Amino acid sequence: MPELPEVETTLRGVAPHIVDQFIDQLRVHNGSLRWPVTRGISELAKGQRVVAITRRAKYLLVELERGTMMIHLGMSGSLRLVDRAAPRRKHDHIEMLMTNGVCLRYHDPRRFGAWLWSDSGFPQLDHLGPEPLTDEFTGKRLFELSRKRKMAIKPFIMDNRTVVGVGNIYASEALFRGGIRPDRAAGRVSLKRYEQLTVHIKEVLTSAITQGGTTLRDFVNGNGEPGYFQQTLMVYGRGGQPCVTCAKPLKDIRLGQRSSVFCPACQR
DNA sequence: CTTTCAGCCTGACGGC
DNA sequence: TGCCGTCAGGCTGAAA
Numbered sequence: 001m002p003e004l005p006e007v008e009t010t011l012r013g014v015a016p017h018i019v020d021q022f023i024d025q026l027r028v029h030n031g032s033l034r035w036p037v038t039r040g041i042s043e044l045a046k047g048q049r050v051v052a053i054t055r056r057a058k059y060l061l062v063e064l065e066r067g068t069m070m071i072h073l074g075m076s077g078s079l080r081l082v083d084r085a086a087p088r089r090k091h092d093h094i095e096m097l098m099t100n101g102v103c104l105r106y107h108d109p110r111r112f113g114a115w116l117w118s119d120s121g122f123p124q125l126d127h128l129g130p131e132p133l134t135d136e137f138t139g140k141r142l143f144e145l146s147r148k149r150k151m152a153i154k155p156f157i158m159d160n161r162t163v164v165g166v167g168n169i170y171a172s173e174a175l176f177r178g179g180i181r182p183d184r185a186a187g188r189v190s191l192k193r194y195e196q197l198t199v200h201i202k203e204v205l206t207s208a209i210t211q212g213g214t215t216l217r218d219f220v221n222g223n224g225e226p227g228y229f230q231q232t233l234m235v236y237g238r239g240g241q242p243c244v245t246c247a248k249p250l251k252d253i254r255l256g257q258r259s260s261v262f263c264p265a266c267q268r
Numbered sequence: 269c270t271t272t273c274a275g276c277c278t279g280a281c282g283g284c
Numbered sequence: 285t286g287c288c289g290t291c292a293g294g295c296t297g298a299a300a
Binding site: 072074168259 | 296
Binding site for chain 1: 270271272273274276277278279
């Protein structure tokens, strides 16, 4: 599932082919996504130049001369650059054809994603916390925000108001590296441990982006499998298997309706 | 205010 | 073989 590293990888792969190009056609084959695709978006986008593509949290923002398109990949979405003559696959819901011949296809089996247009901002972006890979994201911030909070630390760091872009995979991995149990109350973690945790979060995200980038050369050919899936995951998806550190079996619990794997011996 | 939880959706997988 | 139930999960908004 796309987490922040995959969204960032997608941005870097797509931007050089799209920015400064003109939209020839925006075809919506199935506009029934997380929110209905903006009515009339094809007419709104047609002929416009793409001024820039940026990312905020897991949202991609395609800035046009007038208005912005906001794309989210949801749980199962992907954006691929393909030859416009390539046959459309099942679940290819939207395609953006550029006048330079490039074709960007939005593919999303579960349709949890989004593709919206607005010229007055998006409310989804209004209450987001800092980007994890900036200096705004500090252990001090986590410590202060968490005081008197009884919520478990894992859902706390996955809350977009705390910090954006930390999904289930990287929350699990960072907590393992930090030696913190995912079900520990957020308010009962010291400043020192929060400072260490922010370093681990930045490291796992950065390393995943680096590895995601290794598949970028294949992007245009449609081999969209992101490289970071190959990275060694120490706890995520490994419930019952031995801990890489102490070999005791990893425990799998549910926190906030999400599976959470951890080592009861190494994480406290 | 904080916290929990249903719902959105399809594909993969296990049991029978 | 195929049918059925369960699980996966980001995000929102309503309920507690």
